[in-house]
Amino acid sequence: MDDHTDQIRKPRADAVRNRERVLEAAKAVFSAGGPEASLEAVAKRAGVGIGTLYRHFPTREDLFEAVYRREVEQLSELAEQLKTAKDPVDALRRWLNSAVEFVATKKGMSAALALTFQSSSELAAFSMDRLTKAIGSLLDRAVAAGQMRADVSPEDLLRALIGMCYMHDQPGWQSSVLRMLDVFVDGLRMQTAAKAKARVAKPAKPAVKRKR
Amino acid sequence: MDDHTDQIRKPRADAVRNRERVLEAAKAVFSAGGPEASLEAVAKRAGVGIGTLYRHFPTREDLFEAVYRREVEQLSELAEQLKTAKDPVDALRRWLNSAVEFVATKKGMSAALALTFQSSSELAAFSMDRLTKAIGSLLDRAVAAGQMRADVSPEDLLRALIGMCYMHDQPGWQSSVLRMLDVFVDGLRMQTAAKAKARVAKPAKPAVKRKR
DNA sequence: GAAGATACGGAGGCACCCTCCGCTTAACAA
DNA sequence: TTGTTAAGCGGAGGGTGCCTCCGTATCTTC
Incomplete structure (x- = not known):
């Protein structure tokens, strides 16, 4: 098996962009609607699919965390x-x-x-x-x-x-x-x-x- | 229309009892599982139907309140x-x-x-x-x-x-x-x-x- | 440009929320 | 006691949001 595994790939541009968008949307949505706000609403506001949101932030808490940092x-x-x-x-x-x-x-x-x-x-x-x-x-x-x-x-x-x-x-x-x-x-x-x-x-x- | 409406009835014994049970159960369930805990779990633990729980405490917050008081x-x-x-x-x-x-x-x-x-x-x-x-x-x-x-x-x-x-x-x-x-x-x-x-x-x- | 890795989206199954209404039971009057 | 009736009970069921899964799209690398 060839492993130039240590060769690390540059992160995909769209992934970085989407992550940023979700954070932005989450901050707004949570600020307005409190912690119970729908994650699907966050995804929609960010203009991404719900799956994308969950890949970046597997749990609601993960999302809170990132925003808070x-x-x-x-x-x-x-x-x-x-x-x-x-x-x-x-x-x-x-x-x-x-x-x-x-x-x-x-x-x-x-x-x-x-x-x-x-x-x-x-x-x-x-x-x-x-x-x-x-x-x-x-x-x-x-x-x-x-x-x-x-x-x-x-x-x-x-x-x-x-x-x-x-x-x-x-x-x-x-x-x-x-x-x-x-x-x-x-x-x-x-x-x-x-x-x-x-x-x-x-x-x-x-x-x-x-x-x- | 006859109104001896001012005649107030004594509250039903089962209603009082159930209310008490729900409060007891809620305290335990929320203490263990946090505020997101299932209300159905509370009802089950109290031994009452979910409908009964909602009649006494129409919203989750109402229940919190009563426990807290x-x-x-x-x-x-x-x-x-x-x-x-x-x-x-x-x-x-x-x-x-x-x-x-x-x-x-x-x-x-x-x-x-x-x-x-x-x-x-x-x-x-x-x-x-x-x-x-x-x-x-x-x-x-x-x-x-x-x-x-x-x-x-x-x-x-x-x-x-x-x-x-x-x-x-x-x-x-x-x-x-x-x-x-x-x-x-x-x-x-x-x-x-x-x-x-x-x-x-x-x-x-x-x-x-x-x-x- | 091709290959391969990575990320995307959203359908779908599941859990929980909450309402609604037919049935049950307690309180009161006779 | 018994009958009447208001009050309370339970849980089925429609709706919403959660989260997973995977076929498809896009990016990076060569």
Whole structure:
């Protein structure tokens, strides 16, 4: 058997194009109709057969995933830009605010994402990693500058942020989330130079006295 | 036409019984199989016909709602009990912790709830009202005792709590949420001179691992 | 241009949704 | 108790969307 199998073929142009079309259509359809929207509707909007859709994205979740990955990238890039801001605490606060606003435009997708996160821990890992790094870089700067306590991880903060945004079916949710984030940042912030010093000088003993 | 129409009949015993059975079955089925679970499976498990299920709960959301309402009641009652605890801040912290644990046992239901909340603002209003009052009573005590800042509403706190719990697909989510809540309560807490001192003298030593 | 690999589309089988209506049963009156 | 009647029950069946499968079309490579 001849195997120049390692010879990899260039992916077909139509396949690439169709995949892109489906993603585009899916984003629109899910945003409008929620996660239950018909996949056949997605295929139709994309102008491809239902079979094509299923070949590229064997399950509904696969499709959610692919759509979602893009969104994550965008937030990640924003953090990159904010890293050069002057005030680290303000930069963090700003990123959080942007994240809230970002979520605000994705109403229809959110329920879909809730479902996807639940079943695909792989996606959760990816986005966690990506967004954690984003927050982490902002957080570290603030900590390094002595402006924030250091016992809350980027993971924790991310969790709080995403969590709060899930509540966005209430009227006024957005301003409420923003207020919460302010309180939160206050909770994280070093109180005064003196206090900060005292605290850092303090010896170990785990952050909290959690009973049970 | 004779109308002793105002004469109201007692609801039929079998109807009451069946309704109860369906709720029981639904809780189990949704917990295990998530929100997409077959309603026919629910009917079968309840030992009733599919028609009966649909008469009692015309839509899938109606069923979610009814199941959910009970859960809310329980949390509400817990708050009632905690109102008599000595330390108000600790009572609040405890209620929050219990809420987290409570959610932890409802894995399968959470995605369903996310969907329901999105489409039924009526349910959201009900549970918000109920839980807000629960938190509110605990929060008020702490504020009245001068142990907490007063500019964060029960609604805000509830939002943060529920939000955080939506993240529970991650390993270790629970301890993370608990940690977040601690930080949060710290952020809320009054920083009186005495308190602040106490805090500094206290262990809140952070740091630790937090690699990267 | 030919050969072969790759992708396309949509028919079709299946599962589930939900409605509709004839039958059953509980509540009330006598 | 028994009769009357409203309320409730069950599940057949039409409809929709899911997903697979395979004959056909198109692209890449030589």
